[in-house]
Amino acid sequence: MLISIVYDSGFGHTARVAEAVAAGIGEVREAEVKLIAVADGPMDWEALERSDAIIFGSPTYNGLISAKLKQFFEDSTKAAWSAQKWRNKIAAGFTNSGAQHGDKLNSLISMALFAAQHGMIWVGLDMMPGNSSSTGSVDDLNRLGSWLGVMTQSNVDQAPNDAPIGSDLKTAQYLGRRVAETTRRFQPTCL
Numbered sequence: 074m075l076i077s078i079v080y081d082s083g084f085g086h087t088a089r090v091a092e093a094v095a096a097g098i099g100e101v102r103e104a105e106v107k108l109i110a111v112a113d114g115p116m117d118w119e120a121l122e123r124s125d126a127i128i129f130g131s132p133t134y135n136g137l138i139s140a141k142l143k144q145f146f147e148d149s150t151k152a153a154w155s156a157q158k159w160r161n162k163i164a165a166g167f168t169n170s171g172a173q174h175g176d177k178l179n180s181l182i183s184m185a186l187f188a189a190q191h192g193m194i195w196v197g198l199d200m201m202p203g204n205s206s207s208t209g210s211v212d213d214l215n216r217l218g219s220w221l222g223v224m225t226q227s228n229v230d231q232a233p234n235d236a237p238i239g240s241d242l243k244t245a246q247y248l249g250r251r252v253a254e255t256t257r258r259f260q261p262t263c264l
Contacts, residue, residue: 077107080130081141085233093242097249104253111145118152126163126256129184136176160192163256167223181222
């Protein structure tokens, strides 16, 4: 079972989230993960076609996905959309921004809509929001309270080795595991 993570990372923070998602995938038996940074050169469209699931990741800049991920989305029209090569593949998404909110929901909606146009099956988070009561803390999973996908936050004055915080990375790891488990259930030939 192959799960690809297609992501962009302007400063390294979103790459760190992608690595956490990959770690979660690695926890599931017979799951193989392929990290694909859109900035690294030509896209391996065949690998994406072979993938059982594709997880999308992007920083949120001014309430939008990055230009590089958007370019990948546009390039996929000829490479995958026209022939519906990703139809019925599992999809999910994650995003990171400097602000607590940063309009990250708009980025996740963009990814989910893109996946829907490709006929993909979107998997969100199935966990309650953390840090939402007087006894909550920033150490809670899903501390930013998203269901559509993973939202993480990195302080703008911190390097990728310091941000996002551990609870955000654990939430991303959870998403990776959830996608792999869901893919295995929907792809019985992968067992």
